[in-house]
Amino acid sequence: MGFIDTIKERAKADKKTIVLPETEDRRTYEAAAQILKEGIADLILVGSEKAVAEVGQGLDLTGAVIVDPATSDKTPAYIDKLVELRQAKGMTREEAEKLLLNNYLYYGVMMVKMGDADGMVSGACHSTADTLRPSLQILKTKPGTKLVSAFFLMVVPNCEYGADGTFIFADSGLEQNPDPEKLAAIAASSAESFELLVQKEAVVAMLSHSSKGSAKHADVDKVVEATRIAKETHPELKLDGELQLDAAIVPSVGASKAPGSEVAGKANVLVFPDLDAGNIGYKLVQRLAKAEAYGPVTQGIAKPVNDLSRGCSAEDIVGVVAITSVQAQVK
Numbered sequence: 001m002g003f004i005d006t007i008k009e010r011a012k013a014d015k016k017t018i019v020l021p022e023t024e025d026r027r028t029y030e031a032a033a034q035i036l037k038e039g040i041a042d043l044i045l046v047g048s049e050k051a052v053a054e055v056g057q058g059l060d061l062t063g064a065v066i067v068d069p070a071t072s073d074k075t076p077a078y079i080d081k082l083v084e085l086r087q088a089k090g091m092t093r094e095e096a097e098k099l100l101l102n103n104y105l106y107y108g109v110m111m112v113k114m115g116d117a118d119g120m121v122s123g124a125c126h127s128t129a130d131t132l133r134p135s136l137q138i139l140k141t142k143p144g145t146k147l148v149s150a151f152f153l154m155v156v157p158n159c160e161y162g163a164d165g166t167f168i169f170a171d172s173g174l175e176q177n178p179d180p181e182k183l184a185a186i187a188a189s190s191a192e193s194f195e196l197l198v199q200k201e202a203v204v205a206m207l208s209h210s211s212k213g214s215a216k217h218a219d220v221d222k223v224v225e226a227t228r229i230a231k232e233t234h235p236e237l238k239l240d241g242e243l244q245l246d247a248a249i250v251p252s253v254g255a256s257k258a259p260g261s262e263v264a265g266k267a268n269v270l271v272f273p274d275l276d277a278g279n280i281g282y283k284l285v286q287r288l289a290k291a292e293a294y295g296p297v298t299q300g301i302a303k304p305v306n307d308l309s310r311g312c313s314a315e316d317i318v319g320v321v322a323i324t325s326v327q328a329q330v331k
């Protein structure tokens, strides 16, 4: 069974309730119909009955719960809670009310915060910043984690590298220019995410344009320092750097560029030095190698809220909902 089919089976085994707030986008309904048909998750659609009927026309959405912020009896409690959470940042009751009635992404995150849903997936028609900011502000990091970051789960066809073509690429969605401490934290979170979702041992490469000192530059120094911190804070991990991409995943190149490394040639978790590299890298592999690309999936957040690319298909939304459900199963 392939990666996403296994994830769907795991999601079905302990069904979670996932919010889809982008009811203005037809792909939300195409995905919802498939999720409900396959029994992957219970769904809440945030929007008016009229919008759901219009944009979702012709699709079987039986079983989806539609919540309209304008009429839901839970909205006043969400407003109270949002004011409580954000008043130190200057949010007034009027602002909280306006936000929750007009921005369904904030509403969906409040549903997750209040325990009325287990997770949320959005981003088909909103930017990553607009999708993730509400969750960063309201849900915050999970205990023991300082940083939220985001990865793509990549499934590359006909590929012998990584875990039979399955990789995590991080950070490909959120942290724009992580310093060495943040890069080390991204590496540790990504290893944990890989083991949760792929159920195989993570082998983590800290990527660079240099392998083991072959180039000299401040950018290389950053990755070397991140590798040192990650090894010190997580000695249990199979992790090495700095490595070029070929040295990280191709055994013969790894053996020649980084002899003796337990990671070189075997990496399945690829930690990119910054968001330019991570975001461009995942899109290259998705578009040119025709890889499945699920994400950006967040890690380090108190409850799962995951993003999508605006270029996503309905099938991608189904996959990210299944991944979100599996993340929500973790107590």
Ligand SMILES: CC(C)(COP(=O)(O)OP(=O)(O)OC[C@H]1O[C@@H](n2cnc3c(N)ncnc32)[C@H](O)[C@@H]1OP(=O)(O)O)[C@@H](O)C(=O)NCCC(=O)NCCS
Pocket: 089, 128, 129, 130, 132, 133, 136, 137, 141, 146, 147, 148, 149, 172, 173, 174, 175, 176, 279, 296
């Ligand atoms: C997500 C993003 C908007 C957060 O940016 P920001 O400018 O820090 O936003 P804010 O300052 O409003 O921060 C919102 C809150 O989230 C917190 N936060 C931001 N980044 C965080 C992180 N990585 N981990 C944990 N908390 C974080 C902030 O501390 C802040 O909390 P507070 O309001 O309670 O003080 C920003 O990192 C971003 O734009 N990233 C790039 C996204 C993108 O375009 N990706 C490419 C396509 S996938």
Ligand SMILES: CC(=O)OP(=O)(O)O
Pocket: 123, 126, 127, 128, 172, 173, 279, 295, 296, 308, 309, 310, 311
């Ligand atoms: C992940 C990502 O790049 O998102 P978008 O394509 O929406 O910018």
